[in-house]
Amino acid sequence: MIIKFIGAVILISATSLIGFSLANDCSKRPRALRELQSLLQMLENEISYLSNLLLEAFNRIYEGTNSDTAILFREAAKNLGTNGITADEAWEKSIEENYAKLSLNKEDKTILVTFGKMLGNSDLEGQLNNIKLMSSQLKLQELKAEGMRLKNEKMYRSLGVLSGLAITIVLF
């Protein structure tokens, strides 16, 4: 009897945890997108006013902020350090490995990878335009993400708890 009870508690907490973690992901996304925009702004400043190399610019951005999204830049800087990797590959690799940690979507990842492809490949003017384009796209994504968050966060949480309850009741 008591083992049944313990099993039911484990089941319900498992599904609730899944629901909570999905809701958490959903709610962190708009903030991550906003941080990305401000980091891109910093990158633009680094490139246009200080004319730093990409590696240095990435490192300085990572040092200069304490938001989670900056680890993207740190990983990209690390990848740039190894030989034989071009800038866009380094950026892309760091995104592949880290975008899920930051609760970013597949669409966000595509936008960032497209940004990376243009990274090493044009002059100063082109880079700045690229960054501006990226910022406006990210802003669009952020507005959409904010809307989705309002709808989905509560839903995922209740869905987790309720499905746990439903399975428990059907099985017992």
Add this chain to the structure above:
Amino acid sequence: MSSGVDLIFKIAAIGILVAVLNQVLIRSGREEQAMMTTLAGIIVVLMMVSKEIAGLFDAVKTMFQF
């Protein structure tokens, strides 16, 4: 006897759960999925009840000795 009462409680609890789930899904705009969960609830309850109905028919059969 007790299995009958258990069944009633189970069906009631599933009914409440499906109603709450329905409202949650409708409120967040996903109406097709709300309808799907209602349907799923109906199917689950039907499956639980059909066994009892088969038993009922058996009893009626033996009662009238068809």
